[in-house]
Amino acid sequence: MLEAELLQKLGSYIFQRPDELLRVLRNATLLKFGVPLAALRWAAVRGAANGRGGKGMPRDIALEAVPPGVRVGMSVELMGTPLRVSALVFVERVELGPEALLLELRVTEAQLSLLGVSESPLAALIRSGALDLGKVGNLVAVMPRRPPFLIEAKGDRIVLDLKRHPAFSSERLEKALSLITPLVSVKGVATDSEHLDLEFDVLRSGLSGAVDAWKKSLRLPWQVKP
Secondary structure (H helix, E strand, O other), rough: HHHHHHHHHHHHHHHHHHHHHHHHHHHHHEEEEEEEEHHHHHHHHHHHHHHOOOOOOOOEEEEEEEOOEEEEEEEEEEEEEEEEEEEEEEEEEEEOOOOOOHHHHEEEEEEEEEEEOOOOHHHHHHOOOOOOOOOOHHHHHHOOOOOEEEEEEEEEEEEEEEEHHHHHHHHHHHHHHHHOOOOEEEEEEOOOOOOOEEEEEEEOOOOHHHHHHHHHHHHHHHHHHH
């Protein structure tokens, strides 16, 4: 299983770098949790090798920290055109809850390069240099067959609602989020040279707000007023 292998690799990584334990303890006092980028790279490679991405999904994923953002590179096939895509991505806003899992991204320094020979209209546009890669959101907004979890794209900003992705839309996950997010939620995401750090916010709506949210989540059918 990929998850078991990932945990094993994380254990080995921490054993070889004992300073990571000190970093974990220091981050805990700051309500942060860091994931080594090396672990994310390994998971991306293993996921692709195991066929988890499926046909037409990104391959050869590369991650490089450019604090506070991350440079992402991948090989994809878009509109019948094999491409190598890279961009610098910043997470501007995170909103987690049972109703929505929103990520607002700012995308800069986008680059597209053709992989092999293609005579598609998109390949012709790339060769002509007519695409404005400084405003990736505008290009994404006019993509055919946009995924349902891509809810907004304009300028250099893209907003995703992962709740609309099948992998995140289960009733069990919704119930878990309704219980967890009133207590703790993700406030920000940023990188340093080797880690992706999640910054948490505790009791954002106060204790009374958390209790009210739990009561609503745990309300039994006969407790709901008509």
